[in-house]
Amino acid sequence: MDRHTSQRIAIETSLRSAHRPLSPAEILDAAKPDAPTINLATVYRTLKRLTENGLIRAVDLPGEPSRYELAGLPHHHHFKCDACDRVFDVPGKCPSGLADGLPSGFRVRDHEVVLVGTCADCGHATTRPGRSRRPRASPSHNRGT
Amino acid sequence: MDRHTSQRIAIETSLRSAHRPLSPAEILDAAKPDAPTINLATVYRTLKRLTENGLIRAVDLPGEPSRYELAGLPHHHHFKCDACDRVFDVPGKCPSGLADGLPSGFRVRDHEVVLVGTCADCGHATTRPGRSRRPRASPSHNRGT
């Protein structure tokens, strides 16, 4: 199992070089230059296997489809740009006191922090006129690489 | 428009008395005693209108369908019990320094904090054997009221 096909290599490479969580569609686009015939189903199949193997992990944000990033990264939070819909890593440390207001009996096992705003690319102009939701996160517009 | 039907009253009442965000299915169950014939479609229709009217707002958690809570509540975070899948309000204040690690050019407009763990009800036993995902959040098991 786990042959080194061009598709799989392209998928792993895009995840490794993105430095931010990628959606299956973003991965598809990022992998296409290296594996032109690659298919969304293959992306999903590969992501599933890589997840099972513990090499990557799913990143779920509110109202968003799962994105994927390398496993084993130090704990970090995420920033979602609501102009280009890309998600970036935020290396900042965890604030304490998050669980202060909890009633007794509640036990916190984990937390998720998501910042929402505009990224450096999209923030240059105050408002971006023709910007519709869910662009394809084109590599030409990428700064995470 | 906006007649005072038993269904609408029941929906508003459950949201008002829950003190935690409710999913459409939870609202349906909570409203049934007061409006036995109520239908999921009606719940969705009513939620949509209440949202448009600014009376309630959607609460989106990662990988979860939207829940709804009264609008105008003071800013708070949410706690999701992964045993009973209910979501509770966390009144704690916002930790600062959340955006410290951000590269320059990134502007934060909002943030979301979700704590995950076990609630007081579910935490009594260390492991709950027969507990499958997505119970119906039965009122008998409710403490938020």
Place this chain on the structure above:
DNA sequence: CTCCAGATGCGAATGCATTATCATCTGCAT
């Protein structure tokens, strides 16, 4: 070089939350 288990591509299929359709019903203004 051969061969085949495993991988891929394509399209159809699934599961889900949410919305639309439409005939029927009901607040409520008159």
Place this chain on the structure above:
DNA sequence: ATGCAGATGATAATGCATTCGCATCTGGAG
């Protein structure tokens, strides 16, 4: 009490992310 705009209930339909089925292709062991 009446009439009707608006609301409801039942169900079909939509949109979407994700998965399946299957014929074809291919990495890599032999």
